[in-house]
Amino acid sequence: MIKLIKVTRSFNGQRVLDGVDLEVPKGKITVIMGKSGAGKSVLLKHIAGLIKPDSGQIIIDGFDITQATGRELQEFKKRFGILFQGGALFDSLTVFENVAFPLREKTRLSEEEIRKRVRERLDQVALPPEVEEKFPDELSGGMKKRVALARALIQEPAILLFDEPVTGLDPPMTNTVFHLISKTHEEIGYTGVVVSHDIPEVFQIADQVAMLHRGRIIAVGTPEEIQRFPDPVVQDFIHGEIDYMEA
Ligand SMILES: Nc1ncnc2c1ncn2[C@@H]1O[C@H](COP(=O)(O)OP(=O)(O)OP(=O)(O)O)[C@@H](O)[C@H]1O
Ligand SMILES: [Mg+2]
Helix, strand or coil, X not given: CEEEEEEEEXXXXXXXXXXXXXXXXXXXXXXXXXXXXXXXXXXXXXXXXXXCCCEEEEEECCXXXXXXXXXXXXXXXXXXXEEXXXXXXXXXXXXXXXXXXXHHHHCCCCHHHHHHHHHHHHHHCCCCHHHHHCCHHHCCHHHHHHHHHHHHHCCCCCEEEXXXXXXXXXHHHHHXXXXXXXXXXXXXXXXXXXXXXXXXXXXXXXXXXEEEECCEEEEXXXXXXXXXXXXXXXXXXXXXXXXXXXX
């Protein structure tokens, strides 16, 4: 469903993506791993059409989004749900309005239907009704993550991108969020791309794992295949035996 072909992108003369080739199968969950600064968030933003590559193609359902006009891209973005690293909630909107936002922007549902759907999603991430009228500043980090997750899931999108959905959460909440990602994946059947540092925990929700290193995908396979992948860079990363930072 999603195919990246020789995607390159530099920032201020520094090449972050240096010919990324990756196929993300439809209806499956692909996990992208790699060191901090490797370009994982940049890669996700390319898939979401938020950043244009310097060269290369990004094909989604047979359509090259790098060639899309502003209007076409706008239409395209309706099919995506994104959970940004850091949550990116609107600070001036309540929890309710944050979660309702994609529905207000992309659908014409009645107020009653919006209320119902927001409540359902907040229930799933274990946030009680009294949280709905709070502002993001009044929430803990983990609660913000869960609100952001509820917002990403609410449109039941065809493609869901998660940038570090569990970073900063405690172990039980990490499990809850991974469970929720799997469960909603079973229900909705979206194509998912998850960036995560929680190795090997994230492998339990992955159909496919890809490793980004020095601007390229150096390994792709099932979690089992990746765990046996012979490249020492991959092995060291999985076993946490290298300097964490790439840049
Ligand atoms: N808009 C931007 N302008 C300039 N440089 C950028 C921009 N976005 C990303 N970069 C650079 O691209 C590189 C990769 O950044 P990116 O955020 O994708 O890393 P990452 O793999 O997601 O790291 P982390 O695991 O810490 O989130 C970094 O060197 C970063 O400074
Ligand atoms: Mg990142």
